């Protein structure tokens with residue numbers, strides 16, 4: 033039993049990672065290194081059409097240009113300190129099989145099925161999660177997508193990105209890069225050049241997707257980067273709720289994850305995108321852990337469209353991510369709800385961009401940062417109201433909670449208003465768990481660990497409540513595990 | 521039940537308790553009165569285990585155990601309950617969740633199974649009714665936005681839920697309207713048992729009309745300077761504290 037709250041918090045912050053094991057599976061892994069040949073090789077492995085290779089190569093050339101510029105390669109504006117990845121020392125493609133695609137579940141190695149089962153994602157027909165369709169991605173390849181046929185009956189396409197390229201090239205070609213062009217930033221360019229798989233989702237006009245769609249990403253192979261792309265298209269009047277989860281084994285070296293997510297919501301469509309990010313955070317001395325450099329953006333293309341990002345970020349050594357919404361359609365709505373929990377030596381610089389273009393557009397940002405150990409947790413957000421965005425409204429609230437006295441919390445709100453009719457509100461608070469709150473809990477017989485869990489859960493409850501019900505419970509458990517001291 | 525001997529405590533170099541002696545037997549109700557700042561809440565806090573206060577001398581026996589050696593949550597689990605003078609807000613933590621947690625930790629401590637959802641609900645309704653607390657409050661965050669009176673009722677409601685052996689009530693009557701005072705007092709009386717003791721801190725004799733104490737103590741400047749029957753409260757009401765101060769100085 034720790035003797036003081038501070039000591040306890042230090043123990044909490046040193047808690048162990050539960051997903052750190054690795055799967056031994058024979059893999060088709062290409063040699064380390066990055067050049068034009070690697071880009072061509074990945075494209076060839078995936079048997080891609082000419083137009084896609086051409087696009088990758090354009091992205092590659094752009095990346096090479098950016099890589100020559102230190103400011104692009106290692107921007108100084110995030111509140112992050114890290115040694116920049118050695119891009120020549122990473123493997124850009126690793127497939128858990130000689131085949132780049134599985135035709136059916138029978139082809140999937142037992143060990144792999146066991147891996148996902150252990151992660152709480154059973155894929156086998158008789159065990160699959162009720163009400164949730166899952167695309168399971170290991171390293172560079174989608175292992176399996178459940179409920180594909182059932183969804184297809186309503187015209188919903190839910191499959192791996194690789195499969196979409198083969199089966200629905202017209203859709204991929206039309207939308208890929210339309211929200212996050214490869215010129216967007218350094219990591220977006222890298223992803224476009226070397227991405228290996230990811231999820232694809234298309235909801236036809238007027239269809240309400242009857243189940244949660246979910247992609248589960250796992251990095252397994254050592255020295256391998258994960259570069260996946262997700263593309264979600266919601267046609268007019270459709271609705272989909274989508275969830276992404278991620279874990280990785282414990283490794284001493286840093287692993288790079290540079291993903292791109294693009295969402296297109298047409299008029300009256302609604303997309304709810306939720307993330308439970310739990311990449312390996314590194315050990316307490318800051319060794320190892322995933323570098324999570326992610327570009328996520330959605331566009332509300334039509335009037336009354338709505339996109340919400342909800343995220344629980346507990347993992348990664350470094351998180352650099354700003355899920356954003358471009359509010360183009362009139363009366364469109366963008367939302368960002370985030371809980372970011374950092375401990376040990378983790379560093380997170382996360383937030384959102386809300387870009388108001390259409391009239392009467394509305395955005396809401398609620399961010400809760402919890403920092404423990406020697407971690408650093410920053411919120412960075414931009415609210416931009418363009419000239420034509422008559423009567424745009426934004427409400428932002430950023431709350432930080434400090435566990436202990438060796439961690440940091442920072443808030444960097446940027447506001448650009450070009451239309452005087454805009455109404456923008458920003459609130460920010462920083463708190464510690466009060467001694468009197470702890471004492472009140474103790475006095476009711478609630479011990480230290482349970483009291484901190486209660487109070488932290490209370491702090492982020494309104495965000496966790498936004499997650500789809502099936503995952504809200506998972507999320508709370510994850511947070512509880514993260515808060516657990518030396519137990520386990 | 522409780523035996524306090526020569527208890528001295530200080531905070532930030534300032535001596536607050538300067539030799540408190542008090543013995544409470546099982547089933548008794550003791551009232552503590554005394555001027556503002558005399559150390560009544562400090563005594564309650566020290567008994568409940570608030571770490572900011574440093575005990576510099578004396579000892580406390582609770583059911584034969586050294587109370588001061590116990591962690592604050594352990595004291596609670598052993599049946600010490602403090603109804604706070606200023607109940608604390610826990611934003612986002614629902615009353616339901618909080619009390620469930622408290623009850624189940626207590627049951628686990630005693631080696632009992634957690635309470636079923638149904639049994640919990642039933643007990644909660646009964647206890648809420650005892651102090652006429654709106655059950656709607658159970659789905660709200662602990663004390664968050666509760667009115668002054670609701671906060672006080674909520675303390676006694678929790679007392680009823682947790683069934684302590686020693687209940688310390690710190691100015692539960694302040695902030696209650698006349699009818700609420702009656703209700704809460706009736707609730708407390710209903711909870712009186714011959715194996716449960718109460719220490720009631722109050723400024724007003726009125727409460728003691730309802731909750732009839734076995735003994736009334738007067739605390740002045742960190743010491744209990746006078747003890748007597750319930751008539752003592754009436755005397756204080758009439759004459760104030762100055763005469764006691766003077767007599768104490770004279771002695």
Ligand SMILES: Nc1ncnc2c1ncn2[C@@H]1O[C@H](COP(=O)(O)OP(=O)(O)OP(=O)(O)O)[C@@H](O)[C@H]1O
Nearest residue numbers: 531532536554555556557558559560561562563572
């Ligand atoms: N945290 C603290 N820091 C400094 N002084 C304190 C602290 N808590 C209490 N004191 C001081 O100790 C003395 C006793 O306070 P206490 O709250 O015990 O009085 P009380 O008898 O309960 O008064 P009241 O009737 O007003 O509630 C006061 O002078 C008070 O200012």
Ligand SMILES: [Mg+2]
Nearest residue numbers: 560561562605
């Ligand atoms: Mg007091």
